[in-house]
Amino acid sequence: MHLAILVTNTDLSDFARSHPLDGEKFTKMVQTVRPDWECSVFLVHQNEFPATLEGFDGLIITGSPASVHDPETWVARLLDVIRTTDLPIYGACYGHQAIALALGGKVEANPHGWSFGLEHCRITDPQPWMSKLGEQYRQFAAHKEQVTALPPKARIIAKADGVPCAGFAIDNRIYTSQNHPEMTADFFKALVDEFRDALGPEVAAKAKSSMKQTDDNLAYSHSIAAFFEQAVN
Template sequence: MSLHICILETDVLRPELVEAYQGYGRMFEQLFANQPIAAKFSVYNVMQGEYPADDLTFDAYLVTGSKADSFGSDPWIATLKTYLLKRYERGDKLLGICFGHQLLALLLGGRAERASQGWGVGIHDYAVARHEPWMTPEVDSLTLLISHQDQVTALPSDAQVVASSEFCPFAAYQIGNQVLCFQGHPEFVSEYSRALLDLRQQQLGEPIYRNAVASLEREHHGRAVGEWMLRFVAQPTTSPNA
């Protein structure tokens, strides 16, 4: 049996990166390819008003990263929040990455805002706060590629921290077996992160830029987190909303 995941794209890539990387949906398809759990995907760019037909059902809905602020007032963000709340209340599984991680926290009673810590870029380390059956392969310290200047600063009341650091205390969280979110980008590859860093070099400043570029020499757990997400979706939902 193959999972069917709806990818809700919340951005379009910078023009100079489209030829090589296409879009976030394509990056996730590559992340999930050749995993122990088979999956197929349908991609909708909600920033451009695309949504699945009402009669389609999926095993999970994945909200991607975005240059937009999760706490922004753009009409498409309001539409997406309404859509996701309906999915949550229906008991559907929800996955969030970066912008999606922040938006779902906001939607479900938490808080997200511009981080006083400033930009997080490059490869970052997190302590794993809990070990769940779906967290296979198991790691004690999680490393992920990141690119964000906003953070979740308060979790929804029923959320549990999965991974954290001093820089990003709520780097990953879950709500029951229904919601799983990561601030980092498991779908990124180091070459894409380097391209983003080069484009933002002046904005970031030389010390942050240099440290981030140097960090890209390290290994990261993006592929492992991709497997975690599929295993999370494949397990039965025990949320009260189900």
């Protein structure tokens, strides 16, 4: 299996560079459960796109502090890739929102502000590739926008408190999460510390408190791999 990881993360701060960047994070996530899979990283936020998608089996679109409504040319180009490819796509956070917008859905500001912390997601429409997750899972959330209207044929597969669409699917070709399966607990703790002032004391304290529980990243990574396997078979 050969996946193209389309990196949308525009954060090039000293903090970001002091940790593994998203291309590395997602590659590690995939290869933890499928060591023999190949991942090629493209910095689409810098207008670095694959010359062709021929030879790839699927796409992963990462998270970003950018908005899917930003006017930059790379955003429009990414949305066009989503609309025109026949490859299966997995999207996380920004990727989740970009897929929704590209295919006819709507993305708007969270009415309650930040969703930030280890979020408890309830599976409402389990898909075959999600069998290792059971009825619920925990993932790190960091977003101020969310999907408020689904594209045609999409169905919500997970919800969380204050997040009516924590993930959606379209047939067996699209799989998304509003959250960040690539983030580790150590990275997220550092992220909360770094952005404490921007988040405000209440949001930061709630995020720290949520981390008393453990994430379900490993089981969720298996679901991503199973999604691509069923899509190409």
